[in-house]
Amino acid sequence: MGRTSKDKRDIFYRLAKEQGWRARSAFKLLQAEETFHLLGGLTRAVDLCAAPGSWSQVLAKRMYEPLPPEERDKVKIIAVDLQGMAPIEGVTQLRADISKESTAEAIIKFFGGEKAQIVVSDGAPDSTGMHDFDAYVQGELLLSALSISTFILETGGSFVSKIYRADRTSRLYTQLKRFFKDVCVFKPSASRNSSIEAFVVARQFCLPEGHKPCNLITEWHDHPESWVCRKKENPPVVHVPFVAYKGDLDSDRTYDLGEDYVYKEPVQQPLTAAYQDILKKTSQINIKYEGIRVMHDEELFEEWFKAGVDQNSSHDAN
Template identity: 55%
Template sequence: MGRTSKDKRDIYYRLAKEGGWRARSAFKLLHLDEEFKFLNSDVQRVVDLCAAPGSWSQVLTRKLRGPTGQENENVKIVAVDLQAMAPLPGVTQIQGDITKTSTAESIVEHFKGEPADLVVCDGAPDVTGLHDIDEYIQAQLLLAALNITTHVLKKGGTFIAKIFRGKDVSLLFAQLKIFFKEVTCAKPISSRNSSIEAFMVCQNYSPPDGFVPTMANPLLNCDYDAYTNQPEGPNRVIVPFIACGDLSGFDSDKTYPLQLEDGKEYVYHRPTQEPIDPPYKEACRLKAENMLAKES
């Protein structure tokens, strides 16, 4: 499939390139903020977990530090990922594992001992296509993100993380409600309708009295049975679910013409950030060597 057909297929892919975003996922955070207004002037310290390639960090810098990422130097943003990420102005990068206590300590150290106001996580595993497995792995990733969040987030803070909606969403919701007074499952309009992804927006962090954050104890007991997984009666909970973003705007599943405005010619935009270590790097090098050999 050529570039033109790919551009035509996905409106948010094209808008991301035109807007200089590293990935279309930037619009997901923007649409969530439109609904919940968590990127405000009160936010001074932010953690972006599973940050690569950096589109959510871009949103954080532009919304909190200004268009260039350098205007409001009081805002501290820390991006964490196992893999390297191309630098962003105003963003401190930590290449580390979110399941390690040392990573949490590094984050707090960058904030000079102060807790974070906001923690976001757009991480997802490499999907297998087997929904039960993918949902389980994603749930474990969310709980790992929650675990490190309990180490770095201040009381009253906000936590946002991706989930795959499935039969265990009520269990995840109940787990998150232990730590946050308000928990909502939200799906931005930039997230494809065909995708099972959504985002847990957890506001007003209020851990139980006497709770001591630890990486050693998992927050999810995997030995639950059908009754505890699907509670009924007074214990049953209904997960609040809303769609956020302008519902009259672009449909992420619809195909649009390349020329959105009459009289304005479409211009192709290359990705804002090229892959820093693509798997095809060696093939490109060999191709360049072959071309040089032919010319000589």
């Protein structure tokens, strides 16, 4: 397959390169913005798990670039990730762990003591192909993003994060409803129909009375009754609102390249891939194993065994 095959099979991948986006995922946030009008008039935004930076690009395009140069200082966008990424004008980078309270403190300090008006997260774990496990890990990552949001998001703020539609979706929805008055699951057309990926769009943030911001994963496991109000005998049915984006382009369809097609390289390659350390370590290891010999003839096995004993005896004698 040639280098143009992916451009033909994935229209959003092709458009991302043509329009200058670092990844096709930019269209997912663009479609969420078009549907819910999340970014209008905002000046403080946080992009969690930001690398390689396509969602940070969208934030900058919608919040920072439309303003005249003399007013751009009012806009503060911070991208948080353990991985590095190439600079984006109007976006400040913070290499930190989103599960640590010190990261939340650094973000609030960046905003001059104020809190964010929106928090977005397109983070996802490396896929194993085991759908139940992948969905579980993705749910834990979503809870980590929500946990730090309870520290850094102002009242009335919005939250957008990737979610896998699976067994735990209704429970994660119940958790989100603790903190947001309006919550739904959104499926952009840039996300393939064959994928269980979707996005939660939560608006009108408000801390519950008496709730102290904390690690929600720890709270969930230690005190599940604090947010899942259900009886073991008759768990309530939870209907999760679902919104789908209807666009002209289909991410599962193959499109002809056309006569005017010109191949373009990706806008920005990852600076520090998540698996980079693993590659470095394994490059220094020689992974070789001795062959396993299976013998079904007892006489041959006895001869082989005796020969081995004789060799060992001769080695010992030397």
